[in-house]
Amino acid sequence: MANPAGTSPTGTGLTGKRALVLGGSRGIGAAIVERLTAEGAETTFTYAGSAAAAEALAEKTGAKTLQADSADKAAVDAVIAGLESLDILVVNAGVAALGDALEMDPAEVDRMIDINVRGPYHAAVEAARHMPAGGRIVIIGSVNGDRMPFAGGAAYALTKSAVQGMVRGLARDLGPRGITVNNVQPGPVDTDMNPADGPMKDQMHAFMAIRRHAEPSEVAGMVAYLVGPEAGIVTGAQHTIDGGFGA
Numbered sequence: 001m002a003n004p005a006g007t008s009p010t011g012t013g014l015t016g017k018r019a020l021v022l023g024g025s026r027g028i029g030a031a032i033v034e035r036l037t038a039e040g041a042e043t044t045f046t047y048a049g050s051a052a053a054a055e056a057l058a059e060k061t062g063a064k065t066l067q068a069d070s071a072d073k074a075a076v077d078a079v080i081a082g083l084e085s086l087d088i089l090v091v092n093a094g095v096a097a098l099g100d101a102l103e104m105d106p107a108e109v110d111r112m113i114d115i116n117v118r119g120p121y122h123a124a125v126e127a128a129r130h131m132p133a134g135g136r137i138v139i140i141g142s143v144n145g146d147r148m149p150f151a152g153g154a155a156y157a158l159t160k161s162a163v164q165g166m167v168r169g170l171a172r173d174l175g176p177r178g179i180t181v182n183n184v185q186p187g188p189v190d191t192d193m194n195p196a197d198g199p200m201k202d203q204m205h206a207f208m209a210i211r212r213h214a215e216p217s218e219v220a221g222m223v224a225y226l227v228g229p230e231a232g233i234v235t236g237a238q239h240t241i242d243g244g245f246g247a
């Protein structure tokens with residue numbers, strides 16, 4: 001589907017910067033990889049299971065790809081250690097386990113917390129050790145960190161609310177080093193996780209002022225601003241891009 005916003009971003013605002021995107025093989029992460037490479041960043045991205053998609057994206061964009069489970073701190077640490085330098089970290093990897101809280105498998109909930117909460121926290125801290133002043137960290141949260149208007153999302157919402165507190169605190173810790181830390185909170189975005197023609201679309205659109213799913217490229221545009229040269233004073237903040245879902 002064409003980007004409804006009609007944007008066709010290209011630029012060189014990130015030339016000379018080295019970026020790492022955790023979870024870049026599909027969906028929003030893939031759009032972020034496309035945008036960062038288009039802006040000139042030398043980009044590496046990880047994936048969990050989608051090797052073919054990751055390799056196709058690497059081929060298309062010139063980015064480098066590595067398999068690393070975001071729940072595995074040692075694996076992510078090794079990816080970071082393997083980079084010569086690091087200016088930009090985007091933690092996009094995330095899963096959405098939804099269902100009746102009384103019926104859900106606790107192991108599935110814990111796995112989601114490992115990927116959506118422990119993963120971003122440890123990756124951000126480890127990345128900061130390798131970043132010079134001017135470094136940028138962005139975590140992809142969700143408007144569900146602010147608003148969970150339907151049943152079945154308690155555990156997912158808790159992971160995305162955790163991202164909010166994480167960026168506030170890390171911004172304080174890393175500000176003195178000249179590193180910014182921000183949370184991008186999408187509403188419904190057309191990806192494998194939440195297809196625009198999925199069974200919950202009408203329910204989701206009913207909560208929105210602009211009643212459509214976003215395109216992944218629209219979220220990538222917000223990320224590109226936050227990791228770019230104009231956003232040096234933007235930190236510790238939640239940046240919602242949700243068609244008014246949370247309004």
Ligand code: NDP
Nearest residue numbers: 023025026027028047048049050070093094189191193194
């Ligand atoms: P998708 O399921 O379409 O893609 C998820 C991406 O994350 C894939 O590249 C996947 O890799 C990667 N990933 C998942 N788990 C891991 C892991 N353990 N280790 C490494 N990589 C992993 O999701 P979206 O693009 O829709 O979502 C991306 C982010 O945006 C998530 O954090 C999600 O919570 C958030 N979000 C999404 C919304 C939506 O409506 N789509 C709304 C609000 C927030 P692989 O392909 O290898 O599995």
